Amino acid sequence: MTRTALPLAVGLAALVTTGAQGAPSPIPAPAVARPVPTAPEAFPSTYRPLPSVQTAIVNASILTAAGDRIDHGTVVMDGGKIIAVGADVTAPAGAKIIDGTDKWVTPGVIDAHSHLGVFPAPGVQGHADGNENIDPYTAHVWAEHSIWPQDPVFNKARAGGVTTLLILPGSANLFGGRGVAVKNVPSVTEQAMKFPGAPSVLKMACGENPKGRYGSRGRAPATRMGEVAGFRKAWIDAAEYARKWDAYEKKQASGGAGEAPKRDLGLETMAGVLKGKILVQNHCYRADEMAVMIDVSKEFGYKTRAFHHAVEAYKIADLLRENDICVATWATRWGFKMEAYDGIEENTAILAKKGVCVAIHSDEQRLTQRLNVESAVALAAGRRAGIDISEAEAVKWFTLNPAKVMGIADKTGSLEVGKNADVVLWSRDPFSVYAIAEKVFIDGALVQDAENPAGNYRSDFELGQPNGDI
Template sequence: MGALATIASALALSACATTGSSGDTASASAKSDDKAFAATPAGEPVFASTYKPFPNIATALTGATVYDGKGGKIENGTVFFSGGKIVAVGGPDTPIPADIAVFDGTGKFVTPGIIDIHSHLGDYPSPGVQAHSDGNEATAPTTPEVWAEHSVWPQDPGFSRALANGGVTALQILPGSANLMGGRSVTLKNVPARTVQGMKFPGAPYSMKMACGENPKRVYGSKGRMPSTRMGNLAVNRETWLGAIDYANDPKAKRDLGKETLVGVLKGEILIQNHCYRADEMALVLDMAKEMGYKVAAFHHAVEAYKIGDLLRENDVCSAIWADWYGFKMESYDGILENAAFLQREGACVVIHSDDQNDIQRLNQEAAKAQAAGLRLGMDIPDATVIQWLTFNAAKAMGIDKMTGSLEVGKMADVVLWNGDPLSVYSRPEKVWIDGALMFDAMNPKIRPVSDFELGQPGEGDVK
């Protein structure tokens, strides 16, 4: 860890040397009429969010069954939000002001907005054609310099479908898994916008996508280059991390976008989201993380996570998993339907993710399938806990749990009113609020946002 202690000071010196922010630039400018050019110094905000909440009004939902996203359940509950924030959550006696919008939720259910920790919407948008395939920079085994947001197409109709059909209010867009280090992710608010920066979740940390196992060794081994084996995967990763540590400790290093991302991980500013199927490989990744001094936020897909639930709990690592995808390649053969249930029994963090433009529209049903698989083995997991798999746990693994993911006073009013039990195949969102703004209303055709791509098609948009 001694090598990492000087990262912050080394980066500051590196930024000065790279951008000409020292006195050298000023003296050079004084001697010449030439204009001095300098990039934004490393560490300063670039591609900043321009997201602004949509207009909202004070609103109360009353009489519904409320799941707070952290394992709590309130019958005949009340949720009151104003100014884009949750103001009160409680029972029928919860005071609410007069003259505000009140929706009767009798017989209905309220949850926090659903959060998908693993999506490729915008990077692999619909329609799925080669011209839109922008999720994998499969030109080198490590590409930490690329950012998923620079491929996001905001017009992807998948965004509005995830909102309307799945109650998804926030989602993390990840690069693909061809590479050992695929680049930075971006967390988005699921709102219509002309630019990706208009969707970018304010204050959300970046993550870096990593992958182990079959994908990188197949992609690059087939090109006759390293890695072509699992031991090659680990070797390339370790060499890359060592290079990042050297970069951080070299005050004269030339600015390197990839190493900037890696140093951000080592400093704890950028999270790690790691595609990994097999239990033995997850354990090796945790060893590598300890060696290099970073933390894994979540293993994604993690079909064998049930084998090491105790290890994942002890290392405070979430498992972002499917309910029942398995057997489609060798490393997924040991996937079982009870994966989530066994992890929950061990006290490990469970997240249900999509990795698919269709599954993102029914994550509530995927969670219910995983719950049912556990029940068949005698593990009766409460509904309120299962909702947590889709809300707070996802927010935790994405580093946004202080802002959203649960119905708590002061958090963003990202709220879904369901027309029935959200864990029933027959239920769907009736209304969805993001930062207190009503973004979808199944009862009002004028509040059903659609992508620009769909405007003009029969039945979509306000077509005369």
């Protein structure tokens, strides 16, 4: 309808009404933009650091993951943060002193691909909560809603120096759901472990797992081409969902009215990826499949944070570097299924030499206790192939680079002033199979002490087992 200008007197008369007493009512104020209401954060972290005291580890060999090795160095922790690190640092008066002579210090170990708590020990059907394997599209589920904090392997991981983990859904589905970063602290609730400020992630999976799961049931996807078609269809739906919400919020912000679109938890997660708020962690083994998934991400405008397992990543190292995509992998695991047939122990070293951010992950309960040793396997394999990488660089594979995968490298992963005091004191060179994590600190609090095993935490489940056996 075309609007025509009214004469001034008529226009004012139209804006003024007469009240019950005959007095004119005030002219209404013009509409102004009002903020779009925001819902409270769902399932917020309730994590609070454990009590700590100012502590200095002195005269140790230090691998900071931020520079060269420091010999006869000191690390000072206070208020949950690293406040000093170096060879010329003097321990503050009154600090608790720990003698690091002949010992080594690293940042806390970080596992960027874990299923602790969602596939806890003991491994029985009643505990199998990591795969919502009833549909290939389950972006609506959140791993944190399955985490059992009493999983005794959290304690065993802590004994291996693990201070932070990314807990992911399994790989049965194209879209497995959201993952969550947790602090490896004793807890009764998952919220009290949840890493404050860490971004959410979306687990995706390509290759043998989804097509095998659903193809065997006579359902799609039954092939790799069916998987890619499924990804593309889902992203088309997510983009449309995001557009509807953008249009609604824009209208609300300008003072308009209208009913909000109905929330869809799966599309909401995927829309968060398209807006850059949720990080994609993609289970993918073969080089050709990773290249295809990079093309899918470019078609729909999202970014893959890391390819996980990625045993053929060495074949496309340049492509991964150019697209700023990390790799989370193992050193070993050759041939345990067809898509692992070209896995080689030199994978990590080749990627690192090419400038790719690479992390050593676990994916299971035993390896999470020995990520330093798995890194040593990768380091040795590289050196045998003529790729000479220093320990000062390789320590990033189980500290800083996993933090990058998880989007928390500004908070943890290296021994730098101002970062969280997540620290491990090792009995010897951490790349030795004989190294023991003697003392483990999370936010400056001593959470594991090999010299005082009686004082270490045992979950309620362990307390019910003879000698803590599981």
